[in-house]
Amino acid sequence: MSLMSSLPGHGDMPPPDKTAFLLDFDGTLVEIAPTPESVKVQAGLLASLRRLRAKCADAVAVISGRPIEQIDFFLGDVPYAVAGEHGIAVRRSPGGIIHRANLPPVPSAWLAQADALAVEHPGVRIERKKAAVVLHFRGAPDAGPALRDVADGWVASDPRFHVQEAKMAWEIRPAGIDKGHAVRDLMRAAPFAGRYPVFIGDDVTDEDGIRAAVALGGIGLRIPRDFADPAAVRAWLAALSCGGDDTWGA
Numbered sequence: 001m002s003l004m005s006s007l008p009g010h011g012d013m014p015p016p017d018k019t020a021f022l023l024d025f026d027g028t029l030v031e032i033a034p035t036p037e038s039v040k041v042q043a044g045l046l047a048s049l050r051r052l053r054a055k056c057a058d059a060v061a062v063i064s065g066r067p068i069e070q071i072d073f074f075l076g077d078v079p080y081a082v083a084g085e086h087g088i089a090v091r092r093s094p095g096g097i098i099h100r101a102n103l104p105p106v107p108s109a110w111l112a113q114a115d116a117l118a119v120e121h122p123g124v125r126i127e128r129k130k131a132a133v134v135l136h137f138r139g140a141p142d143a144g145p146a147l148r149d150v151a152d153g154w155v156a157s158d159p160r161f162h163v164q165e166a167k168m169a170w171e172i173r174p175a176g177i178d179k180g181h182a183v184r185d186l187m188r189a190a191p192f193a194g195r196y197p198v199f200i201g202d203d204v205t206d207e208d209g210i211r212a213a214v215a216l217g218g219i220g221l222r223i224p225r226d227f228a229d230p231a232a233v234r235a236w237l238a239a240l241s242c243g244g245d246d247t248w249g250a
């Protein structure tokens, strides 16, 4: 029996020479932490991902809401490809150029208002990205609804943007690009092309990646439906990375 057949609702894993891993970062490979900077990367995770790359001829990518530079900080050169900002930026190979979608910047008036909200609600953190702004309320949970009202007001006045629901955060970002775009982009070229994408995620933004992987004939796995938590994902990746080809299914 393959490891995969113990996961309900999914068939066997494709063999290593037919599999591409497309992995979310926060909440999937690493546990959610109090702040974006304080996540901890397990040494065992890096070793597993390296072994998976060797087994799958490099077809291992991370697709995150974070900027690519932050994924580089946490994972170094371990993933072959990285997509950041929910698919807005894609680096298809190690050290390769970063392809950025041409999208409008967040209006400066919104950024100023976001900074004022952080002053008004102690504990709220503002994270600026090149084409987005995130209102984090993990440090001030009661402020969540008020921040959402403000964000909804912004996007109502400018339909080029939408509010992405995240974990204890609202992200205001351009509409039209999502993690599904990153999946389709990466799967068009080597080393991913011709393989079955296996996307693993935990959040609303990952649903786009999961749908895209399934539409391409692959598998979409989600915490908590298919794995209890990131530790279970890491254990599964470790087992696959160490197992013989018979571990993977037909």
Ligand SMILES: O=P(O)(O)OC[C@H]1O[C@H](O[C@H]2O[C@H](CO)[C@@H](O)[C@H](O)[C@H]2O)[C@H](O)[C@@H](O)[C@@H]1O
Binding pocket: 024, 025, 026, 027, 028, 031, 032, 033, 034, 035, 036, 037, 039, 063, 064, 065, 066, 067, 127, 134, 136, 138, 166, 167, 168, 169, 171, 203, 205
């Ligand atoms: O697509 P992901 O790799 O899952 O990234 C999603 C967002 O993750 C970060 O925020 C979330 O994780 C933080 C660390 O655990 C946590 O403190 C915060 O409450 C979460 O919302 C990151 O800061 C965002 O930029 C990413 O979009």
